[in-house]
Every structure is written in structure tokens, then in C-alpha cells.
Amino acid sequence: MRSATRRLLARHEIDDVTLRAIAVEAGLAASNVLRHVGSREELLLDLMDEEYRAWLAELSRLTTAPGPGADTTALASLIADTLAPRPLLQCLIEVSPQLLRTLPATRAPERSRGQGLRNGEALADVVQLGLGKQFSAVDRVYLVAGLHAVVTATAAWSRQGVFPVSVPVATRDLVQILLDGLLARADRE
Secondary structure (H helix, E strand, O other): OHHHHHHHHHHHHHHOOOOOHHHHHOOOOHHHHHHHOHHHHHHHHHHHHHHHHEEEEEEHHHHHOOOOOOOOOOOHHHHHHHHHHHHHHHHHHHHHHHHHHHHOOOOOHHHHHHHHHHHHHHHHHHHHHOOOOOOOOOHHHHHHHHHHHHHHHHHHOOOOOOOOHHHHHHHHHHHHHHHHHHHHHHOOO
């Protein structure tokens, strides 16, 4: 079902990817899809988790401990460059607040929270390695929230014509600002 969902998301807007469409693409009855994934929101959040873990594995593999002086420019570029070829992850990050709000009241919220916490911790670990600096627990959370805000904002800006932006450039620049701010806070502590 994840493969069918990926194929649909490559061709359609996320709002058009319904459980019925997923069932048709997978060649299953809608009831079978529900039985296996629980809900559309659960399926999309599980897909986000899968995409996030793949991105973090790549980011981790490419991140090295810094030499003298942390280079936020290089790390921000690496983050933006590894996110750019992952439009599905960017889309799912953008819609994740809506998915979480409409998640059925089953064990799914607990599972999704666990996925988010695990991925957030892994992202913070990679960034800390790349900068050679430890962040407070609060700033680790702000790092993840800030990155998600950047992805969401750049996606929204890219879809309008009045103030067009280059998503990779805006992502890189905004992530660098975020990293510079977190480093400044860490240096004050």
C-alpha cells in the first residue's frame, strides 16, 4: 500500500489521494486497506516516518565532525541539498500538522508521537555532530520545529507567484539562520 500511495503522490496533490484511490492503485478493496493501515492519516504518517528515516540515514552518512569552528553554511547546504530531491518528504512534513490533528483516536497518535520523537532525536544528533556543539533539550526540539517550519514555509512560497522563491536556496538560507541562532544560544549557556 505504501508503494501505491507513493505512486499516487507522485502524480496527484495529497488532498486527492484518498483511501479509495489507494485501494484502486493497490488493487485491493478499501476495507482491506483500512484493515492494514488503520486510516489514511496513519498510512501517510508511516510513509513520512519511512521517508524521514531514509533522509536521516543519508544526512548522517554525509555529515562529518567539524574541524575548528562550526560551519553552519556547509551544514545548512547539506540539509537543503539532501532534502531537495525528496519532494514526498517535504510534502508530508508540510501536511503533518493537519494529519496529526485528524488522526483517529486509536493507538496511532502514540505511534506517530514515537516516530516523531525518534526522528527528531536523530536529526538533532546529526546536526550536533555536524556542528560539534551540544544543544539543550529545548533547543533540540526547536531545531526540529524550525526545520519543519522552514520546509512548510518554502513550500507555500514556491506555490505563489507574487514573491517567488527557490525552495533549495530559501531552505538553505533559513536553515543556516536557524543553526546560527541555535549556536549563539548554546554559546551563551
